[in-house]
Amino acid sequence: MSHKNWQQEFQEVSEKLPGIAALTQKQNCALVVFDVESTQLAPGFKGFRIIELGFVWIDIEGQAYELQSFVDPDGQSIPKKIRELTGITKADVKGQKTWTHWTARFLDLAKNTITSGFNSRSFDCPAIRKMNEKKGAPLPLFQHHLDVKAICGKGNLSTVATAYGVKIEKAHRALPDAWMTARILDKIIQKRGADEVAKHIALCPKSHSPKPTKANLFSAPKQNNDPNKNQRLAILRSYLKSGRSIQWSRFAKRYKISEADLKKEVAELQSNLQTPPQ
Numbered sequence: 001m002s003h004k005n006w007q008q009e010f011q012e013v014s015e016k017l018p019g020i021a022a023l024t025q026k027q028n029c030a031l032v033v034f035d036v037e038s039t040q041l042a043p044g045f046k047g048f049r050i051i052e053l054g055f056v057w058i059d060i061e062g063q064a065y066e067l068q069s070f071v072d073p074d075g076q077s078i079p080k081k082i083r084e085l086t087g088i089t090k091a092d093v094k095g096q097k098t099w100t101h102w103t104a105r106f107l108d109l110a111k112n113t114i115t116s117g118f119n120s121r122s123f124d125c126p127a128i129r130k131m132n133e134k135k136g137a138p139l140p141l142f143q144h145h146l147d148v149k150a151i152c153g154k155g156n157l158s159t160v161a162t163a164y165g166v167k168i169e170k171a172h173r174a175l176p177d178a179w180m181t182a183r184i185l186d187k188i189i190q191k192r193g194a195d196e197v198a199k200h201i202a203l204c205p206k207s208h209s210p211k212p213t214k215a216n217l218f219s220a221p222k223q224n225n226d227p228n229k230n231q232r233l234a235i236l237r238s239y240l241k242s243g244r245s246i247q248w249s250r251f252a253k254r255y256k257i258s259e260a261d262l263k264k265e266v267a268e269l270q271s272n273l274q275t276p277p278q
Helices: 001-010 017-029 080-086 101-114 125-132 148-152 157-161 173-191 194-198 229-242 249-252 259-273
Strands: 011-013 029-039 050-057 064-070 116-119 146-148
Touching: 011 173, 017 029, 017 050, 017 116, 017 173, 017 194, 029 080, 029 125, 029 229, 050 125, 050 173, 064 173, 080 229, 101 173, 116 125, 116 173, 116 229, 146 148, 148 157, 148 173, 157 173, 173 194, 249 259
Parallel strands: 029 116, 116 146
Antiparallel strands: 011 064, 029 050, 050 064
């Protein structure tokens, strides 16, 4: 499949991204920012399926295009916490194209364009590979990938958007998140120069998820002394990323933890998420 043929599925938009345009011209290659929404908060979780995709495509002439699509998760249910987080329901995804439609398209994107996303080395790229693996399809290499979060340092998408003067769109929806990422990247390139940002283009690691580290609070505990902790931390992190308020007493009761311990967990998560970008 030629990426030029696939590009016909996109809608042309009038917005200009001069920084990214300069990068695509210097690299003589289109750049595609993509974002995914899924049934679980990490590719390694049971029942993980992608349910929405958003793309912003900038060609070598600087013209921008966009595409949004729901994905039928092959009958996998959408958990309540994901419905609340994204607003995506069973009705949205029912009857949409399944992942089989996307396997070859991502192989093409990963090979023939510069791909980009926010925290995409840890989530979006592993998510795509996991879905292709489920379908028995080859895994995209993402040979020329640019993770915007890796350039900025710590900080969630909304925090970094604010720091760069980018309007915060509806969080946790694929196309708005892809556009926020594209606008942040455009600002970075205008500030630092296309040549400097191009140094960050690299092969995306093949692992499905990051190796456990002290700061990786998504990691499952070595001993299952607190069976709710992994899910609790994942949900707390999503609350912080979206800016939603936490109802302390209700949350503590639901996850059988004291409010004091809950606030300690939130404080630790915030310290990892909210370091201002460089």
